[in-house]
Amino acid sequence: MTWLNNYLILPVIFIFITGTALAIMKPQPRSMLILAVQYLSISWLAATSLPAAGVAAKLVTGLLVCVILYLGIRQIGNEPLQGDEQLLSANLPFRIIALLIVLVASVSVARSNLFAQFDIRIEASVGASFLIASSLLNLGLGTDKLRIGIGLLTLVSGAELIYGFIEPALALVALLAMVHLGIVLVFSYIISIQIRYVMSENHDL
Amino acid sequence: MSAGLIIFLLTVIYSLLCLVLRHQRMTSAFAAAIGAGSIAAFVLLVPFDEAFLFGDFSIKFASEWIILGRMFSLSDNVRPLIGFLYLAGTFLLPAAWAAKVNRFFPSVGLLILAIVAASLMVDPFVFAAVFIELAAMGAVFVLVTQQHTRSTGATRMLILYTFAMISILFTGSLLDVAGITSATPVLAMRVTFMLGFGFAILMTVPPFHLWLPKSADESDPYLLIFILVILQSAGFFFLLRFLDSYLWLREQTLIFDGIRIAGIITTILAVVFSASQRDIKKLMAYALLVDLGVMLIAVGSGTEDAFRIALSLSAVRVVALGVLALGLSYLCNVKRLISQMGGVGYKMPFAAVAFLIGLLSAAGTPLTAGFPGRWSLLTAVLQGDKLAAGAVIFSMIGLGVLVIRWAAILFGKGDGEELITVSKEPRIFLLGGIILLLLLGLFPQLVFPWVEDVASGLANLFL
Numbered sequence: 001m002t003w004l005n006n007y008l009i010l011p012v013i014f015i016f017i018t019g020t021a022l023a024i025m026k027p028q029p030r031s032m033l034i035l036a037v038q039y040l041s042i043s044w045l046a047a048t049s050l051p052a053a054g055v056a057a058k059l060v061t062g063l064l065v066c067v068i069l070y071l072g073i074r075q076i077g078n079e080p081l082q083g084d085e086q087l088l089s090a091n092l093p094f095r096i097i098a099l100l101i102v103l104v105a106s107v108s109v110a111r112s113n114l115f116a117q118f119d120i121r122i123e124a125s126v127g128a129s130f131l132i133a134s135s136l137l138n139l140g141l142g143t144d145k146l147r148i149g150i151g152l153l154t155l156v157s158g159a160e161l162i163y164g165f166i167e168p169a170l171a172l173v174a175l176l177a178m179v180h181l182g183i184v185l186v187f188s189y190i191i192s193i194q195i196r197y198v199m200s201e202n203h204d205l
Numbered sequence: 206m207s208a209g210l211i212i213f214l215l216t217v218i219y220s221l222l223c224l225v226l227r228h229q230r231m232t233s234a235f236a237a238a239i240g241a242g243s244i245a246a247f248v249l250l251v252p253f254d255e256a257f258l259f260g261d262f263s264i265k266f267a268s269e270w271i272i273l274g275r276m277f278s279l280s281d282n283v284r285p286l287i288g289f290l291y292l293a294g295t296f297l298l299p300a301a302w303a304a305k306v307n308r309f310f311p312s313v314g315l316l317i318l319a320i321v322a323a324s325l326m327v328d329p330f331v332f333a334a335v336f337i338e339l340a341a342m343g344a345v346f347v348l349v350t351q352q353h354t355r356s357t358g359a360t361r362m363l364i365l366y367t368f369a370m371i372s373i374l375f376t377g378s379l380l381d382v383a384g385i386t387s388a389t390p391v392l393a394m395r396v397t398f399m400l401g402f403g404f405a406i407l408m409t410v411p412p413f414h415l416w417l418p419k420s421a422d423e424s425d426p427y428l429l430i431f432i433l434v435i436l437q438s439a440g441f442f443f444l445l446r447f448l449d450s451y452l453w454l455r456e457q458t459l460i461f462d463g464i465r466i467a468g469i470i471t472t473i474l475a476v477v478f479s480a481s482q483r484d485i486k487k488l489m490a491y492a493l494l495v496d497l498g499v500m501l502i503a504v505g506s507g508t509e510d511a512f513r514i515a516l517s518l519s520a521v522r523v524v525a526l527g528v529l530a531l532g533l534s535y536l537c538n539v540k541r542l543i544s545q546m547g548g549v550g551y552k553m554p555f556a557a558v559a560f561l562i563g564l565l566s567a568a569g570t571p572l573t574a575g576f577p578g579r580w581s582l583l584t585a586v587l588q589g590d591k592l593a594a595g596a597v598i599f600s601m602i603g604l605g606v607l608v609i610r611w612a613a614i615l616f617g618k619g620d621g622e623e624l625i626t627v628s629k630e631p632r633i634f635l636l637g638g639i640i641l642l643l644l645l646g647l648f649p650q651l652v653f654p655w656v657e658d659v660a661s662g663l664a665n666l667f668l
Binding site for chain 1: 272273274275332335338339342345346349350351354356359360363364367370371374375378382
């Protein structure tokens with residue numbers, strides 16, 4: 001598996017593409033496919049710090065998260081639940097410009113000595129910084145619960161990627177996997193409650 | 206058998222029992238209270254790591270439980286803290302039936318208590334941040350229900366708690382891996398900032414309180430109080446353990462100054478905001494922040510006596526806020542806005558009196574449970590920090606005036622409707638809570654043994 005470490009630029013590129021897609025696109029059930037690719041890329045990068053069992057656990061958790069979220073939200077179809085009403089300034093060109101700034105900022109942060117104490121590989125550092133920054137963009141601009149949920153998952157993934165170099169223990173991987181599953185269950189629950197509420201309102205009308 | 210496993214099994218059994226009994230609200234709520242009470246008794250009374258006779262049987266419970274290479278330890282320094290959380294559950298869970306909250310609450314409430322207990326047991330204790338995050342996730346299931354479908358406040362809470370988890374995890378690692386001392390000032394400053402950020406979120410210090418008024422608006426007040434009491438207590442105990450564990454932190458005057466200033470700002474802002482509220486539920490949210498601010502001032506004073514005062518304040522606030530929220534839960538069923546509340550006190554006298562006495566206790570009025578702690582704090586900080594003393598006095602007077610204002614509204618001229626009958630059992634709850642608040646005001650020494658138990662467990666903080 002060590003040969004994978006020779007191509008670490010690939011997961012970083014995948015993270016850029018998936019992170020951009022998740023920030024630009026309206027969140028919908030098919031976004032889960034993009035999220036799955038992102039989890040795959042994160043697991044690839046995590047292989048530089050974690051043992052094989054930890055990477056496998058991370059990958060399985062990520063895919064499980066995507067399946068649970070897909071099953072939870074497939075009722076809403078391809079239309080966003082609440083129209084994903086954005087502020088006027090957060091239209092598509094704004095988000096593309098914001099993402100470009102995020103990209104530049106994350107590369108700069110990764111190349112700085114912010115993580116100097118922890119001996120983190122540059123690829124993982126760039127990927128994690130971009131994940132955290134793009135998740136902040138999603139959390140800041142989104143009003144749709146699904147977008148916020150995806151933002152939160154991405155935030156934890158980014159932080160986890162760096163934390164793996166500090167504490168590569170399997171127990172922590174398991175705990176953070178529980179956090180991922182908890183977040184996805186919470187947002188599936190919130191969305192299903194909203195769907196039921198909207199359906200009962202329509203029924204009353 | 207290990208004690209941690211026993212707590213886990215008891216939680217699962219009682220939680221499932223409450224789930225099965227969810228359609229019988231009273232039975233379910235009392236099953237949850239009995240469950241929490243029995244776990245509290247187990248934690249506080251049963252000896253660990255030594256054999257004892259139970260009838261004809263010799264039993265020995267191990268205080269340590271190892272899962273995936275990590276230890277959950279029920280050591281003497283966390284037993285009073287975990288016991289307190291379960292006792293708080295024993296007090297708050299049965300009234301869930303009287304407040305007519307969501308049917309799943311007793312079951313989920315017990316699980317939340319267990320997760321917070323796990324946060325206190327886990328070793329290394331920095332991992333507690335992850336468990337508090339999991340408890341916050343459980344809280345979302347309590348706050349957002351079929352009856353209260355709006356979820357903005359709960360979502361904000363979860364986002365903030367996630368930030369706190371990440372921040373505290375990194376801080377703990379920096380402290381362990383990078384070996385921070387007073388000789389590494391840049392790193393020390395970074396850690397101080399991250400730690401402050403994480404704990405400010407856990408303790409709901411402004412501006413990280415924004416989810417609180419929103420949740421008060423969207424959720425049942427009684428459920429919100431349960432969640433806040435448990436999560437804030439977890440955050441507070443976590444902070445004390447952090448201070449107890451790291452000598453470098455205790456030596457930083459910046460940390461204690463920061464906590465004290467955060468407490469002063471929280472207290473003053475919360476009093477001002479609560480005075481400007483037109484919605485009675487948001488008033489409760491800000492009254493709760495006032496209480497928290499006073500606790501932070503006590504911790505920020507940095508003396509052993511002040512830590513003891515903070516602990517006693519954290520103990521009595523469970524009763525005060527529980528009574529306040531239960532009264533409010535009934536009042537909210539009628540009206541919420543200040544313009545609609547005139548004369549509501551005549552329709553629901555027990556609920557109105559419970560709400561007002563709970564608020565009086567949060568204000569620290571004499572003869573209520575909140576008074577002895579505030580009075581002791583005032584005498585402790587008056588000489589050293591006039592600003593902190595001023596903030597405490599401001600909170601007492603400000604909230605006291607608010608109580609008079611709301612009493613005048615609730616028992617003022619109304620629309621002339623008849624008394625709304627509250628059945629006998631909820632009246633017993635309301636009356637019992639009021640009596641307990643007054644008892645704790647008259648006999649504050651009732652909480653002293655628990656405070657001393659906690660103090661003996663945090664040996665570095667209480668020398």
